[in-house]
Amino acid sequence: MGKILSAYLFPHPPIIVEEIGRGQEKRANKTLEGSKGLAKDIKERRPSTIIIITPHGPLFRDAISISTQEYLKGDFRNFGVANLKLQFENNLELVNNILKRSGIEDIPVAKIDEDLAKDFNIDLELDHGALVPLYFVDKEYKDFKLIHITYGLLSPKELYRFGQLIQNLVLESEEEVAFIASGDLSHKLSNEGPYSYSPYGEKFDKELVELLRKGDFKSIVSFDLSLSEKAGECGLRSLMILSGFLDGFKIEPEILSYEGPFGVGYCNAKFSVLGKENESKIFEDLIQMERQRITKTRKEEDEYVRLARASLEHYVRHKERMEIPDDLSQELLNTRQGAFVTIKKDGILRGCIGTIEPTQKNLAMEIIENAISAGLRDPRFDPVEEEELSQLVYSVDVLMEPEPISSLEELDVGKYGVIVSKGFRKGLLLPNLEGIDTPQEQVRIALNKAGIPEFEDFKLERFEVIRHF
Numbered sequence: 001m002g003k004i005l006s007a008y009l010f011p012h013p014p015i016i017v018e019e020i021g022r023g024q025e026k027r028a029n030k031t032l033e034g035s036k037g038l039a040k041d042i043k044e045r046r047p048s049t050i051i052i053i054t055p056h057g058p059l060f061r062d063a064i065s066i067s068t069q070e071y072l073k074g075d076f077r078n079f080g081v082a083n084l085k086l087q088f089e090n091n092l093e094l095v096n097n098i099l100k101r102s103g104i105e106d107i108p109v110a111k112i113d114e115d116l117a118k119d120f121n122i123d124l125e126l127d128h129g130a131l132v133p134l135y136f137v138d139k140e141y142k143d144f145k146l147i148h149i150t151y152g153l154l155s156p157k158e159l160y161r162f163g164q165l166i167q168n169l170v171l172e173s174e175e176e177v178a179f180i181a182s183g184d185l186s187h188k189l190s191n192e193g194p195y196s197y198s199p200y201g202e203k204f205d206k207e208l209v210e211l212l213r214k215g216d217f218k219s220i221v222s223f224d225l226s227l228s229e230k231a232g233e234c235g236l237r238s239l240m241i242l243s244g245f246l247d248g249f250k251i252e253p254e255i256l257s258y259e260g261p262f263g264v265g266y267c268n269a270k271f272s273v274l275g276k277e278n279e280s281k282i283f284e285d286l287i288q289m290e291r292q293r294i295t296k297t298r299k300e301e302d303e304y305v306r307l308a309r310a311s312l313e314h315y316v317r318h319k320e321r322m323e324i325p326d327d328l329s330q331e332l333l334n335t336r337q338g339a340f341v342t343i344k345k346d347g348i349l350r351g352c353i354g355t356i357e358p359t360q361k362n363l364a365m366e367i368i369e370n371a372i373s374a375g376l377r378d379p380r381f382d383p384v385e386e387e388e389l390s391q392l393v394y395s396v397d398v399l400m401e402p403e404p405i406s407s408l409e410e411l412d413v414g415k416y417g418v419i420v421s422k423g424f425r426k427g428l429l430l431p432n433l434e435g436i437d438t439p440q441e442q443v444r445i446a447l448n449k450a451g452i453p454e455f456e457d458f459k460l461e462r463f464e465v466i467r468h469f
Contacts, residue, residue, distance in 0.1 A: 007178070008178070058112050060153070065152065069113070086135065094147060155347075156286070160221045179245050184235055196440075218286075251271045325364075333362050335363050336361070350381060350384065397466070418460065
């Protein structure tokens with residue numbers, strides 16, 4: 001019978017690798033010492049297999065990915081040290097069991113092999129999210145096989161279920177396993193970081209570190225995703241899988257370090273496994289919490305949102321457009337405006353389609369048509385299925401008349417959306433979106449959507465919206 005030994009949160013700034021930092025690693029000395037401490041703890045426990053979850057391997061919106069090469073290897077050439085290499089034997093027996101069980105339990109997991117790498121231009125080398133923690137482990141302990149997993153942009157419930165699945169397979173095996181969740185916290189603690197400063201960064205880090213300190217995994221899996229987006233982090237989903245992996249165990253949590261040099265939050269945390277407790281009800285609690293949230297949201301919908309939801313539900317169930325209801329307000333029936341319909345599931349975008357200018361006889365029809373398009377025709381997502389309808393949350397943005405502007409200084413990401421255009425190419429981004437804090441980010445994303453290079457001349461417009469929830 002297998003055994004779960006421990007789990008860890010490792011940050012992954014390459015600068016703390018001595019050969020890369022060349023003295024600069026001392027600016028993150030707490031993180032450096034914390035990583036050494038976690039590696040020493042792993043040495044003392046002597047796992048036969050280490051499972052690492054990283055944000056920076058092959059990342060898919062709709063699937064977790066798992067590496068299936070016989071040997072997992074990588075180097076730090078992207079950080080100027082090509083001769084610093086690591087290699088580990090893959091635990092293919094456990095990997096194949098994870099793939100098989102995931103298929104049975106309908107958790108989407110992509111098998112990362114040479115064929116998929118060719119088709120999607122995927123790098124099979126270990127990413128820095130895995131290499132940095134393993135650099136410290138390798139200095140202390142080498143007698144283990146590795147499993148390399150990249151989380152997908154799935155719902156928290158699915159990530160948690162995947163962690164539970166791994167736990168069950170480990171306990172059915174003969175392996176003694178340590179689990180590493182690789183991830184940094186907010187990247188927006190200061191303007192020194194990779195993104196512009198946001199006050200949400202410190203708020204996110206403070207709340208999450210406190211949850212880690214208490215070992216409150218239920219709150220980690222149900223964490224406010226809008227706050228995590230605003231904070232610009234990459235560790236929360238790794239921790240959601242870790243939470244499922246430790247489900248039902250008595251845990252002794254310990255924070256070894258936290259600091260925020262370079263504008264990025266780094267936390268080293270250890271979770272010692274003390275034994276099995278009674279069966280956890282966290283997953284059932286998560287489902288109940290989601291139902292309560294949806295019920296509350298439904299009660300608070302205004303007529304714009306109710307119309308969008310009714311439109312998609314009617315079309316999915318009956319394969320035809322609904323008639324315009326008789327009891328709508330005059331504003332919906334007698335005005336013509338562009339509108340965007342946004343759909344989310346489990347706090348994650350499920351579809352968003354809209355019109356900059358009116359295309360229908362009134363605003364009601366605009367919303368009816370765009371709700372159908374958002375649910376069924378957004379090319380980024382599969383069409384909404386009938387069984388999903390009860391889990392969806394809607395918002396409607398009614399667009400005001402765009403006005404031309406001459407510089408980014410006339411933009412405010414909280415107040416104005418932006419339209420960029422060059423000839424027939426046009427890109428739009430709504431205002432007040434999670435994770436977008438500066439006009440520079442807003443315009444860059446809009447340009448990318450339009451396929452307009454940043455160095456080209458382009459027309460810039462701003463607009464306001466009335467957002468309905």
